[in-house]
Amino acid sequence: DRDRQRQRETNRQTERQRQGETETDRQRQTERDRDREKQTDRQRDRDRQTETETGRNRNRQTETETERNKDRQRQTDGSETGRIMEAETRISTAEDEIQTLKETIGKLESKTKNLTNKVEDLEGRSRRNNLRVLGLPEKVEGNDTCSFMEKWIADTLKITPPVLERAHRVKESQSSTTYPRTIIIKCLNFKDRENILKAARIQKEVLYQNNKQRSYDGVRKRLRELGLDKHQVIYPARLLLTNDERTVVFNTPADVSKYIKKLEPVIEDD
Numbered sequence: 001d002r003d004r005q006r007q008r009e010t011n012r013q014t015e016r017q018r019q020g021e022t023e024t025d026r027q028r029q030t031e032r033d034r035d036r037e038k039q040t041d042r043q044r045d046r047d048r049q050t051e052t053e054t055g056r057n058r059n060r061q062t063e064t065e066t067e068r069n070k071d072r073q074r075q076t077d078g079s080e081t082g083r084i085m086e087a088e089t090r091i092s093t094a095e096d097e098i099q100t101l102k103e104t105i106g107k108l109e110s111k112t113k114n115l116t117n118k119v120e121d122l123e124g125r126s127r128r129n130n131l132r133v134l135g136l137p138e139k140v141e142g143n144d145t146c147s148f149m150e151k152w153i154a155d156t157l158k159i160t161p162p163v164l165e166r167a168h169r170v171k172e173s174q175s176s177t178t179y180p181r182t183i184i185i186k187c188l189n190f191k192d193r194e195n196i197l198k199a200a201r202i203q204k205e206v207l208y209q210n211n212k213q214r215s216y217d218g219v220r221k222r223l224r225e226l227g228l229d230k231h232q233v234i235y236p237a238r239l240l241l242t243n244d245e246r247t248v249v250f251n252t253p254a255d256v257s258k259y260i261k262k263l264e265p266v267i268e269d270d
Helices: 002-126 147-158 190-203 215-226 254-264
Strands: 130-133 164-169 181-187 206-208 211-212 233-234 238-242 246-250
Touching: 130 190, 147 164, 147 181, 147 190, 147 206, 181 190, 215 238, 215 254, 238 254, 246 254
Parallel strands: none
Antiparallel strands: 130 181, 164 181, 206 211, 233 238, 238 246
C-alpha cells in the first residue's frame, strides 16, 4: 500500500510537473505568440508608416512636378505673351509706316500731277506759235528754211512777211519716205501766226506748184476738246482720224467741221 501510495504520489508529482511544464510551455507559447503579434503589429505599423511616407513622397513629387509644369506654363505663356506683344508692336509700327508712306505717296502724286499739268501747259504754250506746212517738195527751202518760209508765206498769202524764230523739217518717217516731210515753223510773234491762219482761211487753197497746203489746227483743237486725240495730218494735206477703231480721211478742214457737227450733241431750246 505504501508503495502504491508512493507510486501514486510520484505519479501525481510527475503529472503536476507535466502540467506545470505544459502550463509553462503554454505561457511561453503565449508569450511567443504575443511577441509575434507585437512584431507583426510593429511590421504593419512600419509598413503603414512606409506607405504613408511613400505616399507623402509621391504627393511631394506630384506637387513638385505640378509646380514645375506651372512654372513651364508660365514661362511658355510669358514667352507667347512676349511674342504676341512684339508682333503687335511690329504690326503697329508697320501700320504707322504704311500710313506715313500713303501720305507721302499722296503728296507725291499730287505734286506729280501738278508738275505734269505745268509741263503740259508749258509744252502747249511753247507750241502756241507753231504751224505745220505740208506738201512742200523736199529741198525747195535750200539751206535757210526760215528765210524761204518767210518769203514764201508773204508771197503766197499776200501778207507782211512774218518773223520766224525757227523753221525745220520733221525727222524722216520710215513708213512714208516717198512723201515730202512736214515743215514746222515757229513765229516770233503770236499775232504773225494768227495773221497767217487768217489769210489761209480767206484764201482757202494755198498752192505751191499745184500742191495744196491746208491748215487743220482749228479743227484739230475741236477734235481734242471732244476727246478725239488719234488724228494726224498726212500727205498731201489730208487729216487722218481714228475713232471707235474706224479710220476716216478728210481732204479739207470743212469736211472735218461737218464730221464734228455730227458728233456734237444737239442742244434744244426750252
